[in-house]
Amino acid sequence: MSSEITKELLESETSGVLKTELTLGLPGDSLVQKSGIKRGFSDVDLKLANYDQAESQPPPQAQVVGWPPVRSYRKNLIKNCKYVKVGVDGAPYLRKIDLEILSSYQDLLTAMGDMFTCLTICHVLNERKLMDSANGEEYVPTYEDKDGDWMLVGDVPWKMFVESCKRLRLMTSSEAIGLGAAAPSTPSKGSSTSC
């Protein structure tokens, strides 16, 4: 089929070389602006440069008004999403969890239990822990907050937690001792770290 589509040579000022490569840069960059093209509503200045086939990198993404073309209704729906990474000590990969769809710490524990299916929730006194029934290891949920500190999950009101949580980690009980967790009922394994 492509043989039927004959390429028509267009007269262009720079014959053969594609002269439009739009790169998006932030205002303040020392870019040469093609005369007259001013994107009044976007925060971005466009630069038209000679396109070189050797450059395999596409221009960097930046925020252009109305691009990608997604209806505001959809944007507002997705905005209400807060995905944070969840790791478990000893597991090679991380998962992601959306905090916005959960409404309580109990939900969070349940969701984490779902995600790392070898773990089940166990309640010791008032603590929230997850336990791996295979090896008896206990895990305590901890999180990194906006200031970069590692905190024990459960101290602040839920909404405040959602607001400040950047990532989650299930730490083994022994490692979490320094965070103020009560002494675990099983003997601690390995060395304990204090924060």
Added chain:
Amino acid sequence: MHSFQSMLNYFPEEVLEHVFDFLTSHRDRNAVSLVCKSWYAVERFSREKVFVGNCYAISPERLIARFPRFRSLTLKGKPHFADFNLVPNDWGGYVQPWIESIVRGGVNLEELRLKRMLVSDESLELLATFFPNFKSLVLVSCEGFTTDGLAAIASNCRFLRELDLQENEVEDRRGQWLSCFPDSCTSLVSLNFTCLKGEVNLASLERLVARCRNLRSLRVNNAVPLDALQRILAQAPQLVDLGTGSFVHDPDTESYNKLETSMQKCTSITSLSGFLDVSARCLPAVYPICGQLTSLNLSYAPGIYSDELVKLICYCNRLERLLVLDTIGDKGLGVVASSCKELQELRVFLSDVYGIGNTAVTEEGLVAISAGCPKLNSILYFCQQMTNEALIMVAKNCPNFIRFRLCTLNPTVPDAITMQPLDEGFGAIVKSCKDLKRLSISGLLTDQVFLYIGRYAKQLEMLSIAFAGDSDKGMLCVLNGCKKLKKLEIRDCPFGNVALLADMGKYETMRSLWMSSCEVTFGACKTLARKMPRLNVEIINENDQIEASFDDKQKVEKMYLYRTLVGPRKDAPGFVWTL
């Protein structure tokens, strides 16, 4: 000729009217009314449904004068690019003057369908008060009203059959609008309030569903929890179209088990949507009805990953329409391709709407779909990258596209393998898909692609272009070649005055033209407006309200022109200037 003419006149008007009754498409009716004067007359008195693609193209008074007996009106307001924040909110598109005129004109309005219009509570109250036979209200992408307006509709429209709210921005007034449906209301066939953010009285909803035995379509909002959904389904096993509310629950509970049972009894459900809040663990409840689904919309559910999506979709063997997020990934699309052989329409939306990261969907997914789903005729596809080779293959596999909309995250990304522009790929699409009516192109594109479009896209009615082309030649190819073009919307392209003014008469054959961040100047727009009195040429300029300061050579930021029979509109705000 004479005998044919007298043969036409032989049929009494009642017979003609009866024949015309079978014509439901407005295009057919428009054509029929052009045949001769008597057909025009018969047709205009018998037309019940009127479609107005641009609310500023005609006035309500003239509409009522021509079609005095119409009962159903469809109106569209803002230009399409308003969806992407390119048009200020108060640009226009008010329905109020229309409703006031229709009230004054004594029209027996039964059905109103609006898209991208500004609707006030007052408008809704007028509808509810003055049209005793009002049956159907469909609002798509509208705004300006609150739940108080909905309360008026619910309270007063005694024969309401359809209340369908799609993706509107509605202010919640906590007035329990749903409870305003009186006990005597049993006529509802379709109720969709997915886009509402506030709570509804669950008991009222359940009672409403119980007494409306003809209810076929119900789409609830996020505030309706899963256990309430279960009770509703138990009352309405006859549903054909279901939109779930919050689909989050502990699966190890009795109410979840009850939901599974109720769902199984809903053997008529062919369309499923909702899932604004969903936990993957609850999805198995819908497995029993997957085999009967023809339409599935999971595009509001961001927390569901590819493997969970796939578990659901692999049961949906009768699916004709699928809307998903790009979290499905290329692999997931591969499963769609092998499971959904009846697929006609696919939409893959962005989950990362700010375009900052990557999407999991590339040209591979598209090729897989095209290979596996031969009936595919409509696609909207957001993707990370594309190649000419892929598009050429897609064109070969699926020559039946009516709608083809591709959007690359980076608007000027070249072919991912060859680094060439994507001209050849889109060229293949338009050459192969002879019935293509709607096209959106994306990626690195030169004037060449427009040459192909102008030459091959003979049925094209709507074209969306962004960041493409090299010169006026591109736009000229499209204007000259696409004889059926109705809507052309262009942003950030190097098209200027030469293209704009080359064939001014063309715009009277089209509904509208949008050009923003292009090269057209103020002077050219003025020329066009002067020479074509039946076009409104609007300049939208939010930054500069001082009209006098416009220099002819100055580039116009946003121009929207449309054909009209009623001249410049009187409701244009200060920043819109009709030349």
